[in-house]
Amino acid sequence: MxxxxxxxxxxxxxxxxxxxxxxxxxxxxxxxxxxxxxxxxxxxxxxxxxxxxxxxxxxxxxxxxxxxxxxxxxxxxxxxxxxxxxxxxxxxxxxxxxxxxxNSNAVAELAFGMMVYMARNKFNGTAGTELRGKTLGIHAYGNVGKYVAQIARGFGMEVFAFDPFVPAEKIKNDGITPVKTVEELYQTCQYVSLHIPANEQTKKSIKASLLELMPSGAVLVNTARKEVIDEESLALLMEKRTDFTYISDIAPDNKSLFEEKFSDRCFFTPKKMGAxxxxxxxxxxxxxxxxxxxxxxxxxxxxxxxx
Ligand code: 3PG
Structure with a gap:
């Protein structure tokens, strides 16, 4: 047997x-x-x-x-x-x-759970913000990205997606606006949700030079992998950009540094729990x-x- x-x-x-x-x-x-x-x-x-x-x-x-x-x-x-x-x-x-x-829907739902939690100032009782009407960029329109886009439309967000491997027409058919470059996605969107895999091409590819393009009140949501983030350059950017928030289901290696320095502007689940x-x-x-x-x-x- x-x-x-x-x-x-x-x-x-x-x-x-x-x-x-x-x-x-x-x-x-x-x-x-x-x-x-x-x-x-x-x-x-x-x-x-x-x-x-x-x-x-x-x-x-x-x-x-x-x-x-x-x-x-x-x-x-x-x-x-x-x-x-x-x-x-x-x-x-x-x-x-x-x-x-x-397990894609579970991951997508968690992305929204974390986004709402942070938009409402970690439920501390002060006035937060809403997701409705905000721009959301989906970085990689695969299985999770699609669910995130669908849920975002339900929230009334304006949704954009960048994925060089998915024809623009397919993205458009789902009611999502495709963008041609990764820079355009980050320039356009206040919220960006990451759905790229961790491989030799993507490791440390999400860095300050890209993130600094994001508009005021920027929120980066990571339910993908911590390896895709250049954590050092993200920390430096968050020092400069006091309007920048980082939310992740996979805590950075230097989690305590982020939590000490940017306590109101970061959130990490205690254990990876998207799925x-x-x-x-x-x-x-x-x-x-x-x-x-x-x-x-x-x-x-x-x-x-x-x-
Ligand atoms: C995945 O790649 O499927 C998710 O990151 C979930 O991973 P997990 O099964 O380790 O929670």
Missing amino acids: EKILVATQKPFASEAIKKIKEITDREGYELSLLEKYSTAEELKTAVADAEALIVRSDKVTAEVIEAAKNLKIVVRAGAGYDNLDLDACSAKGIVAMNTPGQ QTAEANINAGVAAANQIIKFFKTGDETYRVNK
């Missing part, structure tokens, strides 16, 4: 595990769980005899792959797969996949299990992300 290991430092909601187990039981696979582990050693031991692995942001390094002697497939239950060593997977002939779109809803966990976890079973049964490689 092939073994599917679910290894999550940040566990799925119990309803999601229940549904994954129903699938693996029905299809004749063994399900094994490693939750809230704290060392790579624990993951290496648990994965040693697994044929398939489901993870969230857990780091699947070359060492983990080396220890996984029977592994055929690893699925990142979520969108961003910057935590998987794709080269190590490819070198061992292991298929790596993600589950795009499955922390029962619905998102069920969607992503079940999709991962189904993708693995389809791969074993038919060789289907839809959603493969490595070569």
Whole structure:
């Protein structure tokens, strides 16, 4: 019986595990769980005899792959797969996949939860501001970006998007104004919501030279990855621009510096929690299990992300 290991430092909601187990039981696979582990050693031991692995942001390094002697497939239950060593997977002939779109709505809703919280001065009782009528720029119009745009329209915001990989016509059809350059997006929008992946092209690409283009009362919302931000230059900019707010679901490395210096102008969730809803966990976890079973049964490689 092939073994599917679910290894999550940040566990799925119990309803999601229940549904994954129903699938693996029905299809004749063994399900094994490693939750809230704290060392790579624990993951290496648990994965040693697994044929398939489901993870969230857990780091699947070359060492983990080396220890996984029977592994055929690893699925990142979520969108961003910057935590998987794709080269190590490819070198061992292991298929790596993600589950795009499955947790996107949860992430988009959190972006708005944080935006409202900050617009209302962290609910301290003083008069805040509204989102209605404000400009919002979506930086990368993928699965999360689309949900953010949809919700923003409900709030009555004026929505713009920049994505060189999505035809302008498609963006327009959703009632969103496409812009041609990233600079134009930041120049135009008081709020910018980031949805770019973390890769060699994007790491540290969000820096002061871009952010300083934003109009007065600028708010940067990051539910993507902290690695895309040039944190040093952002901190310098926030010293100069006392109207600039930074909101993130992924706290910067220098979180205490930001909180000390800009306490009223920054907010970070205690733990990355964009995808922390029962619905998102069920969607992503079940999709991962189904993708693995389809791969074993038919060789289907839809959603493969490595070569
Ligand atoms: C993703 O890339 O899917 C999100 O960032 C969610 O990540 P998580 O599963 O680690 O919460």
